[in-house]
Amino acid sequence: MGTSQSLIKALRNGSQADIARAISLIEKNGEDMSEFLDLLYREHTSPAPLIGLTGFGGAGKSSLVGALAEALLKEGKRVGVMAVDPTSPRSGGALLGDRIRLQHLFPNENLFFRSFANKGALGGLSPILMESVKILEVAGFDYIFLETVGIGQSEVDITHFADVVVLVLSPGLGDEIQFLKGGIMEIADILVMNKMDMPSANISLAALEAYARLLDEPPTVVPVSAIERRNIDVLLSKIDKCYEKKQETKELEKIRKERNKALYHSWMMQMLEPIVDQRYSEGEVPYIAAKTFVDRIGRCLDEH
Template sequence: MNLEERLLHGDKRACARVITIMENNQKKAFEIIRNNYHKTGNAYVIGITGPPGSGKSTLTDRLTRELLNRGKKVGIIAIDPTSPFTGGAILGDRIRMNDLSLNENVFIRSMGTRGSLGGLSKAAQGAIKVLDIYGVDYIFVETVGVGQSEIDIVKAADTVLMVMVPNLGDDIQAIKAGIMEIADIFAINKSDIDGADKTQVEIEMNLDLNQGEDYRPPVLKVSARKNEGIGSLVDEIVGHREYLEETGELKKRRKRNTKMEILNLVEEELMEIIFSKMKKESSFDAIIDNVVSRKLDPYTARDNIIKLI
């Protein structure tokens, strides 16, 4: 069997290979997605975000085990920060979930951000589609954890799970509008330590400000380390999915996400065309030099570059 056939037959190695090819921006992977795109849309995507140190990886591990116990097949995309110096990623999530990766019903892939500022790898959207074709029921996308730029997860997920922890120090920083508004479910992890009740009240009070909303995100206290509250959290995820499906919001959400993805793909392609043209045109350097020397303003430079292209 060729690579595509192996992927369709649930071959884990083939799945890993296709994602690697796609990360390297090779056409073969995109052709496989094109050929099988009609088979996607079955996997439910859960974005897991929150501040660094909130225990997102451990919680993802526990949620995965709970879904396995319920007879589900799970894919995990763990986004790790990429070093700005070497281009390499720490990829610590794979180390933490090593024993889980041996399960035949779990596929784990660590991906570096590779300069993407929104907490997601550029290849993450493609990897989601590959895992969907591969045949998983749920896909967890665990983001880097870099604060408010985490809102990129909204463009990829059906349900966004915000992981918080007690005693973050600056309560106002912890409950910024940008990241509060993207959450569908709040999980206060490490709730066995002091301050969990206070954090829950603060989040609930913040949610009270949005009383006009049809859906109010639940706020749960869990302890991933002690494996407490995990079943209830999965129940809330399933409940949110049912709510989205019954109200038609899931279709609207996926339409919005698809629109954003297509615009991003077009933008990336246009930038590639611009940069390739810039390398060949010496006049680009002259325009840049004129802006640096203040002989030209950036807006006129933009217009001139567009004319050249």
């Protein structure tokens, strides 16, 4: 108990080293993890706005996150950034890693960055990443950004996680048509047309606004240029207003209940996977093998 208590106490001071140590403890999934998480969830904290940025690769999500973080740091805010990266086929770790992002903002004690490997999970939202949100809240962070790997429609899973969902697009790629067809626009609270410094940007912006109007509840459209730092303050204002509106309408409560449910499912699947693998024999009919296993679990639960 002493080690977990001392780590929780250290987290309240919000040092980079202690935050990293807490996340590593969950990644290792050791014997003391249950004790640590139990104490972590007993901490009374004010939830930090969790902003999810999604979109196809090449839209400039990383540059935009950097611009948003820079603006908030200038206001004296504490900012956490979690990036879901593609997985290395050899190491299983995050392929892009921490080194090539947000370099110009470090060192800064008010900024914490961590990249996570998606490891093939739908939307890349692993339980370790989800628990990291709570760690950053206990550490007193004001904003937490989640940048997902650009893989398309599977990122719909982000709706179970983020308080405000920002869909990032860029001119000339036709992303808006693909997202409209895939229903991804409908999950976004804010549509961002990035790279407004490009010559064709205004044409793409007009198309995006037209497509957005086709939706039953058209999301806010914000044109920005992350490189030129254009309209970054406008985007932050829209994010804040969206978050405040969800607070007032109690929608945030619903989102956080969904988040906890998704986290429960993620932990359950991770814990069951090795057991399930051990029970499957080559040559069995997959459906029948799975149903037999689940029926056995159901009978055990009924008996107890």
